[in-house]
Amino acid sequence: MKSFLIALSLILIVSFSVKAQTVKLKYSEGYIKTKDSVQLFYRLVGEGKDTIVIFHGGGFGSSYLVPDLTPLAAHHTLLFFDQPGTGFSTVIRDTARLNINRFVEDVETLRNHFRINKMKVIAHSNGGIMYGYYATITRKNIESSILINPIAASQKWKNTNRFDSISALILKQNRTIYRSAPSDLIKACWDYYAVWARGKFPTPLHSRRIWGDVCNCNQQNLLSPYLFYPLQSLGRWDITAQLSTVKARTLIVGGIR
Numbered sequence: 001m002k003s004f005l006i007a008l009s010l011i012l013i014v015s016f017s018v019k020a021q022t023v024k025l026k027y028s029e030g031y032i033k034t035k036d037s038v039q040l041f042y043r044l045v046g047e048g049k050d051t052i053v054i055f056h057g058g059g060f061g062s063s064y065l066v067p068d069l070t071p072l073a074a075h076h077t078l079l080f081f082d083q084p085g086t087g088f089s090t091v092i093r094d095t096a097r098l099n100i101n102r103f104v105e106d107v108e109t110l111r112n113h114f115r116i117n118k119m120k121v122i123a124h125s126n127g128g129i130m131y132g133y134y135a136t137i138t139r140k141n142i143e144s145s146i147l148i149n150p151i152a153a154s155q156k157w158k159n160t161n162r163f164d165s166i167s168a169l170i171l172k173q174n175r176t177i178y179r180s181a182p183s184d185l186i187k188a189c190w191d192y193y194a195v196w197a198r199g200k201f202p203t204p205l206h207s208r209r210i211w212g213d214v215c216n217c218n219q220q221n222l223l224s225p226y227l228f229y230p231l232q233s234l235g236r237w238d239i240t241a242q243l244s245t246v247k248a249r250t251l252i253v254g255g256i257r
Contacts, residue, residue, distance in 0.1 A: 025073050034084075034109050038097070041088035042110070043080040046073030051116055053107075054080045057125025057151075059227035061087015064212030065124060081110055083130075085224060087217045098229045100133045107134050111141060118143035126151055126231050129239075136242035144249040151231070154238040163199040171195045179223060189215035189222065 026047045031039040043066065054069065056062040062080035069078060084106060085092035092098055111119060120143050123131040128150020135142050152158055163171065174192040182188040193214050215222070 025070070031089075032109060032113050034106060036097075038084050038090045038092070038106070040084065040090075040106060040110060041082040043078075045070055045078045045080070046076055048073070048076040050120060051077040051079050051114065052120045052122055053110070053116070054078060055121060055123035055127030055131045056080070056083070056086070057123075057127045058214070059086050059222065059224070060214040061089070061217040061221065063087060063216035064210060064214045067211035069122065079110070079114065082217075083230070085226060085229075086221050089218075089221070091218065091220045091224065092226065093224075095226055095229055095233070098226055099233050100130070100230070103130055103230060104134050104137050108138070108141075117141075121145040122148065123150060124148045126228075129153070129234070129237065130230065132239055132243055133234075135246045135248065136239055139246050139248075142246065142248040145251070147250065147252045149254050150252065153240045153243055155234070155236045156238070162201075167195055167198050171199075185219055186215055189219065 025045055027043070027045050029041070029043045031041055033039055041061070043062065045066070052072065054062055054065060056065055061082040066080060069080075072078060082089040083103065084090055085098060119141055121131055123145065125148075128147045129152075131145065131147070132150075132153055135145070171192070174188070174195055178185075178188040178192040197210075221227070
């Protein structure tokens with residue numbers, strides 16, 4: 001599959017401290033154009049010999065995962081990418097573009113562009129089930145994976161949100177404000193998702209442990225009515241049988257400890 005580099009806009013050095021040592025990381029970002037002209041935003045952090053591809057969750061794009069995962073770039077190259085209709089990738093208004101087969105094609109575009117033979121993957125939340133489908137369709141392209149609190153392989157095991165009545169009311173109010181074109185859109189975004197996160201974690205304290213910014217994205221994507229359509233398009237999914245045929249090493253990390 002042919003892909004084209006549209007822009008490689010920024011190369012800089014990022015520094016952070018690990019055990020009293022300063023580690024300098026190479027950083028670059030840009031866009032890859034798919035065969036149907038969708039632009040996939042990506043970030044490369046680090047310059048290790050092996051590349052780890054990051055599958056983000058939700059409809060936020062990959063920005064929220066960058067701070068937490070960047071320490072891994074001391075020894076690896078991390079490839080973050082925003083799925084179509086999320087983050088800084090192209091805004092998608094046609095739901096026909098937001099299905100699992102097109103997602104697999106997008107990942108293949110990315111893999112081929114960076115000349116990755118077998119992928120090492122870290123996937124989070126919704127990204128886990130999206131990766132699961134990708135792995136069952138393109139088994140030979142996966143070397144290993146780490147799944148962090150992934151959505152279950154079967155829809156019948158999917159966790160429900162944990163909102164008390166007060167949080168549910170505040171969430172509804174903040175959502176209305178966020179979608180009413182407020183003067184400070186980023187603040188409204190944070191006001192909404194700070195409450196939204198409470199329903200995704202065991203306690204409010206756990207929700208504060210993520211360093212990343214879910215609102216660091218093209219706000220048109222985050223406000224899209226199709227934000228979670230790729231997951232919804234799966235219907236009552238169950239890929240447990242198919243996953244048993246994927247012969248890649250996999251570590252699943254979940255729970256609160």
